[in-house]
Amino acid sequence: MPWDRNRMAARAAEELEDGMYVNLGIGIPTLVANYTGDKDITLQSENGMLGMGPFPLEGHEDADLINAGKQTITELARTSYFDSASSFGMIRGGKIAAAILGAMEVAENGDLANWMIPGKLVKGMGGAMDLVAGVGRVIVVMDHTNKHGESKLLKQCTLPLTGKAVVNRIITNLGVLDVVEGGLKIIDCADGVSEEELRTATKATIV
């Protein structure tokens, strides 16, 4: 059985270490916060907050307190607020240990594409280019294949890049792979997925 969204998020949470400052992207990466257990993790929201808390209870929403996905959130005892220039100062300055984000394509050299499909509506890159260029470690969480069943792990990206040679680790529904010299290295297979199946489903070079 390949991993579902929650199992992928749980696997991604294993990447985080006690004391880390981390930025989580929208989608499956957001679920990672549910699986950090006893680890002391501080979440950054790039619109200007460290120490992001859970969604508020109904009736406790505050228009002045949102995350980077524009959802209402809450603060914690450790929370601090700052402006966008400071926020991206800490991102660009390498103070954020890791970013976990989704992707459309990842190439075997770590190139990442996740912000635009030519000919389709382009909404913008938001903070994605800054994050992947700046943080200590970039972990991609995504389905292994697209809706046509084609590998999203490629020799070269076909879509416009978000960052060049920026990805460190990829967690998919089929397993975990690292970007290493010469291609991708299999670190883990999902439960019941064989290494052979993982290789067959992957277009990128596996070393």
Added chain:
Amino acid sequence: MNKTYDTAAEALDGVLTDGMLIAAGGFGLCGIPELLISAIRNAGTRDLTIASNNAGVDGFGLGMLLESRQVRKMISSYVGENAEFMRQYLSGELELEFNPQGTLAERMRAGGCGIPGFYTRTGVGTVIAEGKENKLFDGEEYILERGIVADLSIVKAWKADDTGNLIFRKTARNFNPPAAMCGRICIAEVEEIVPRGTLDPDHVHLPGIYVHRLVQGTHEKRIEQRTTRKMEKV
């Protein structure tokens, strides 16, 4: 020194010209200068270039100025929530310059600090780097980005004293300080203006030197994505 004006329209008097560059604070609909945006709409100023992380939503925030065709160009990082924006952009009526979010914030900060350009790794090897000077520092590639100096900055804060010292509230701070800094003239709208001596000087987020005009008003503060959780069972 009197920086306080009674209405947003009065605060804007004499500073609006067609074709000007405006830097606006806010992230999504959080911390946007909604009163000043409404007043600019009423003033009818045209051919505006607006540097703002987002472009509002249909009919609210900067979406109002798009609806009234007052904007020629947007400099933004994300514009996803606005159908009218997309319609004008796809039909070629509206120009759009995408900036990575941190690059946009730093362009504003730098412009306000007298820094005409800076090198960043953000966007290296992507379309953002096209046409930009690049340079190796310690073996790593960086691209040159320009500081932004705006003709006018419009920002929203929580509290001000009458000298223009500003305090923001929670994540409504966002782009407001860098946007304020990069304007030749900056107008701030706030929820409350208090007498000087009331704010703790150690708690001022943006010193009044950056703020030329002030207006107090009531804000709608619309929520874009109201998200809640259920009470946990004990």
